[in-house]
């Protein structure tokens with residue numbers, strides 16, 4: 001296994017930031033750590049990056065114990081922290097040169113690499129400008145670029161799209177995909193389930209220091225046996241209507257709110273007309289209908305009883 005994490009724990013006094021988690025990272029994948037504020041995502045990746053030491057547990061990288069031998073992973077690692085780490089009074093180019101030299105790059109090799117990476121993160125035409133003049137999104141992109149110069153085998157990004165405009169956000173997501181295509185394994189933390197869904201091959205859901213589930217999006221949806229939900233807004237709600245809907249064998253979990261009926265159902269064509277028949281029989285009128293596919297938000301809600309976004 002490329003990266004193997006077992007029984008990992010980190011306590012800060014009585015705060016159980018990471019409380020005994022297990023997971024693996026496969027070479028070449030984009031793996032997402034999804035969880036709300038305080039779930040333990042940053043603490044987990046700080047241990048993988050060897051920035052902090054766990055209280056117990058183990059992390060193996062290509063079979064080597066990196067808690068005992070941090071060097072085994074350090075040279076292969078690009079780490080993009082949650083906070084931007086750049087020199088504001090220097091230009092983008094000067095910042096990249098600075099980081100490149102720290103990684104031991106120089107001369108032509110460094111210049112070539114800077115050119116290539118500026119393209120990926122889309123800042124080529126702003127390279128000569130001072131970083132203090134950059135937008136928040138551009139700073140984030142440069143911050144990512146700085147971690148890519150030494151062609152790391154693993155890139156770890158800590159919520160790189162928080163608080164930036166949608167255009168920069170898309171740009172970052174595309175850059176991450178491109179970096180991955182070029183051969184880097186990616187560990188990506190986020191509390192946006194849409195990002196985890198579109199970007200990641202596999203997703204680990206974290207909450208309060210625990211790993212509560214992991215798998216592909218489909219595997220996670222299977223785990224909670226999620227049906228589609230459908231929200232019907234009708235002219236009026238009465239008991240016999242609800243009773244008739246509850247009798248349908250493809251319907252479960254009928255709830256009502258004001259003039260809305262929310263049901264879980266197996267969304268097949270035939271079922272739709274059966275539902276409409278019931279409404280017609282009851283002489284009720286459908287005002288609107290909204291079908292909701294199950295998503296990771298729903299997985300989180302089912303497993304924890306809380307919303308991913310508080």
Ligand SMILES: Nc1ncnc2c1ncn2[C@@H]1O[C@H](COP(=O)(O)OP(=O)(O)OP(=O)(O)O)[C@@H](O)[C@H]1O
Pocket residue numbers: 012015016017018035036037038039040041042043044191
């Ligand atoms: N150095 C520290 N000292 C004390 N407590 C800490 C420290 N670092 C993290 N914690 C606590 O550990 C818990 C997990 O924090 P962590 O930063 O790993 O969560 P996170 O999932 O990255 O959250 P966020 O989405 O807010 O970044 C939180 O309760 C946090 O307050």
Ligand SMILES: [Mg+2]
Pocket residue numbers: 041042043082158159
């Ligand atoms: Mg964090």
